[in-house]
Amino acid sequence: MKLPLNPRSLQPLLAIDLAALGSLAAITALVYVVAIRPVQERRLSVEQDRAKLEESERNLQTLRDERAQLNSTLATMNRARAQQRLTLEPLSNANRRLAAFAELAELAAVKLNTLKPDQPVPGPRASTLPIRLSGESTWHAALAFLTSVHDRYPDTAIVSIRLTSNPKDRAEPGPFSCDLNWYAAQESPKTTP
Numbered sequence: 001m002k003l004p005l006n007p008r009s010l011q012p013l014l015a016i017d018l019a020a021l022g023s024l025a026a027i028t029a030l031v032y033v034v035a036i037r038p039v040q041e042r043r044l045s046v047e048q049d050r051a052k053l054e055e056s057e058r059n060l061q062t063l064r065d066e067r068a069q070l071n072s073t074l075a076t077m078n079r080a081r082a083q084q085r086l087t088l089e090p091l092s093n094a095n096r097r098l099a100a101f102a103e104l105a106e107l108a109a110v111k112l113n114t115l116k117p118d119q120p121v122p123g124p125r126a127s128t129l130p131i132r133l134s135g136e137s138t139w140h141a142a143l144a145f146l147t148s149v150h151d152r153y154p155d156t157a158i159v160s161i162r163l164t165s166n167p168k169d170r171a172e173p174g175p176f177s178c179d180l181n182w183y184a185a186q187e188s189p190k191t192t193p
Contacts, residue, residue: 108142109144
């Protein structure tokens with residue numbers, strides 16, 4: 001037996017069904033907004049935080065590796081420095097040092113016109129004696145002279161070099177000047193009896 005479908009008899013049911021569907025949709029939306037979406041947002045936030053943490057850990061490891069490398073380099077440099085203790089000569093040996101510079105210049109074929117010390121500058125650990133040299137030299141002779149100064153006197157720093165040569169004839173000497181800093185031991189103040 002078939003019941004005839006009467007559209008009028010279905011209208012009250014349709015209204016109830018639509019109300020139930022609307023309520024179900026509202027409950028589903030409410031559950032999504034209250035429960036599911038916050039969990040998804042927290043999961044995304046946790047994943048982002050985890051990625052940041054992993055990046056920070058990689059950066060930290062890189063910094064640790066760099067620090068270990070720097071500590072190793074520093075230890076090597078400290079050992080080398082400890083083995084290469086430099087004993088500074090007193091300023092009272094200035095004339096002897098100037099004569100040695102003149103001798104090295106002569107051996108390197110550098111003609112010195114001026115070899116003039118300036119006033120010593122006292123420092124916390126050493127005094128610095130600026131020395132001005134000028135004369136004539138070829139490039140190769142100046143290089144040989146400065147190399148011998150550097151090798152023989154590690155307590156002397158080459159501050160500046162000026163050399164002019166003839167580009168057509170490099171073997172011809174040109175004007176040469178050089179500023180050196182000689183680091184000398186602090187002299188103890190003389191006491192009078």
